[in-house]
Amino acid sequence: MGQGRVIWLASLATCPLTALMPAARPGWSLCVGAAGLAALSLGGVVRVVAQSSLQQALTPDRLLGRVSATARFVSWAGIPLGGVLGGVSGAVFGAAATLWTGAVGMTLSALPNLLSPLRSSGAGVVPVPRTPA
Numbered sequence: 001m002g003q004g005r006v007i008w009l010a011s012l013a014t015c016p017l018t019a020l021m022p023a024a025r026p027g028w029s030l031c032v033g034a035a036g037l038a039a040l041s042l043g044g045v046v047r048v049v050a051q052s053s054l055q056q057a058l059t060p061d062r063l064l065g066r067v068s069a070t071a072r073f074v075s076w077a078g079i080p081l082g083g084v085l086g087g088v089s090g091a092v093f094g095a096a097a098t099l100w101t102g103a104v105g106m107t108l109s110a111l112p113n114l115l116s117p118l119r120s121s122g123a124g125v126v127p128v129p130r131t132p133a
Contacts, residue, residue, distance in 0.1 A: 003057070004118040006050035011110035014043025018106055022099035040106070 001009070017039035024033025052068075059067045089098040113119075 003050040003054035007047055007054065008110060008113035008116075008118050010043045010047040010050065011106075012114060014039045015103075015106040015110055018103040019100070022096045022103065 017036045020036030020039075021033045024030050024036075055067060055071060056064060086098060086102070089101065093101075
C-alpha cells in the first residue's frame with residue numbers, strides 16, 4: 001500500500017470506531033467501548049510507524065536526528081495540555097460528551113491527510129540515497 005496511503009487510511013478506518021467508547025454503558029457494552037479503544041490504539045500505532053518510515057525515507061541523513069526530535073517534540077508536547085483540557089471538559093460537560101467530542105475530533109483529524117498528496121501517493125516511497133558511513 002505504501003506509507004502515504006497507510007497514514008491516512010489507518011486514521012480513517014479506526015478513528016470513527018472511537019464513537020463506541022461513549023456509547024458503552026455498564027454491563028456487556030463495556031466490551032464494545034474497549035473494542036473502540038483497541039481500534040484507536042491499533043490505528044495510532046500503524047499510522048505512527050508508517051509516518052516515521054516515510055519521514056525517515058524522505059529526510060537526508062544529516063538532518064534525520066533533528067527532524068525526528070522536532071517531530072517527536074511537536075507531537076508529544078500537546079499530550080499534557082490535552083490531558084488537562086480533557087479533564088476540565090469531563091468535569092464541566094460530563095464524560096460522555098467529552099468522549100463524543102473526542103471521537104468527532106479524532107475522526108475529523110484524518111481529513112487533512114486524506115486531502116493531501118498522501119492520498120494518491122504510489123505503492124511506496126523512493127528513499128533518499130544514503131551516504132556510506
